[in-house]
Amino acid sequence: MGSALLEGLANTHEFELIGKNPINPRVSDLSDKLSFTLVHSIAELIKLSPNFVILTTPASITMDIVSELTDLDTNSIIISAVAGHSYEEYHQALPNHQIVRCIPNIPVSVNQGTTSLFIPENISDSSREEILDLLNKLGETILVKEEQLSIVGTIGGCxxxxxxxxxDALADSGVLEGLQRKLANKLAASMVNGAATLALKSGKEPSLLKDQVCSPGGTTIKGVVSLEKNGFRNAVIEAVKAANHN
Ligand SMILES: NC(=O)C1=CN([C@@H]2O[C@H](COP(=O)(O)OP(=O)(O)OC[C@H]3O[C@@H](n4cnc5c(N)ncnc54)[C@H](O)[C@@H]3O)[C@@H](O)[C@H]2O)C=CC1
Ligand SMILES: O=C(O)[C@@H]1CCC=N1
Structure with a gap:
């Protein structure tokens, strides 16, 4: 997620980016590619007084890292993209800092992300603007209450x-019928992109959009019935449940 955010922000050419990571060749390569400053300690990062610190570390080590941020300038805004720690935990560790929680998703790397964002009440209006300005450059930002962050973040992030x-399955079905893999992949991604754009632009319910494709007695309805028979809808609902209640 850290790489995806750096890529999306680098695409805007509007930010001086800094990456903090323990020695990791993948990150050094990315820093060469995107030309961002790489630091290896929190002390180095703090000295640079960043406007924002975005946390994208595994949940298991995040609070240790947060405890090292006590000397960070309180004007710096901390944005945690880590699933699994509450605002209260961050606030207890850093009571004088401005901290928000979000769950972005991988398409932020191409500025087409969906980021669920929780902003606590103590954040000033100007900081709120700054946070939204930043995240909106990465795609769409959806403001939610903290108790909604888990399910909204699961649907958007997972x-x-x-x-x-x-x-991949759709492309497999094309390959099964003799299409080249590259063509099948492109066809599948382009179709999903178009279907999603239509859903967003028309504002129509997905069920109505589905009905528009299903000609009476036609081919699509046969496919839809097969999806239902094979539990496609239920499989999706169960996947979200499994991801959200882990
Ligand atoms: N992968 C995704 O689509 C999303 C991930 N997240 C959150 O992002 C966080 C990271 O997830 P992934 O990127 O998938 O995992 P990952 O394992 O790919 O990345 C974790 C990164 O943290 C770095 N790291 C480890 N220790 C560190 C330290 N002490 N200081 C600085 N960096 C350190 C690792 O080198 C690695 O680059 C998790 O908390 C996850 O909940 C949130 C939304 C979406
Ligand atoms: O798999 C995960 O834990 C993270 C959280 C949201 C998306 N990926």
Missing amino acids: SPAFVDVFL
Whole structure:
């Protein structure tokens, strides 16, 4: 997720980016590619007085890192993209800092992300503007209450992987019928992109959009019935439940 955010922000050419990571060749390569400053300690990072610190570390080590941020300038805004720690935990560790929680998703790397964002009440209006300005450069930002962050973050953050499984299966079905893999992949991704754009632009319910494709007695309804028979809808609902209640 850290790489995806850096890529999306680098695409805007509007930010001086800094990456903090323990020695990791993948990150050094990315820093060469995107030309961002790489630091290896929190002390180095703090000295640079960043406007924002975005946390994208595994949940298991995040609070240790947070405890090292006590000397960070309180004007710096901390944005945690880590699933699994509450605002209260961050606030107890850093009571004088401005901290918000979000769950972005991988398409932030191409500025087409969906980021669920929780802003606590103590954040000033100007900081709120700054946070939204930043995240909106990465795609769409959806403001939610903290108790909604888990399910909204699951649907927004995990589902790109579910869609990728769908894309791969769709491409497999084309390859099974003799299409080249590259063509099948492109066809599947382009179709999902178009269907999603239509859903967003028309504002129509997905069920109505589905009905528009299903000609009476036609081919699509046969496919839809097969999806229902094979538990596709239920499989999606169970996947989200499994991801959200882990
Ligand atoms: N992968 C995704 O689509 C999303 C991930 N997240 C959150 O992002 C966080 C990271 O997830 P992934 O990127 O998938 O895992 P990852 O394992 O790919 O990345 C974790 C990164 O943290 C770095 N790291 C480890 N110790 C560190 C330290 N002490 N200081 C600085 N960096 C350190 C690792 O080198 C690695 O680059 C998790 O908390 C996850 O909940 C949130 C939304 C979406
Ligand atoms: O798999 C995970 O834990 C993270 C949270 C949201 C998306 N990926």
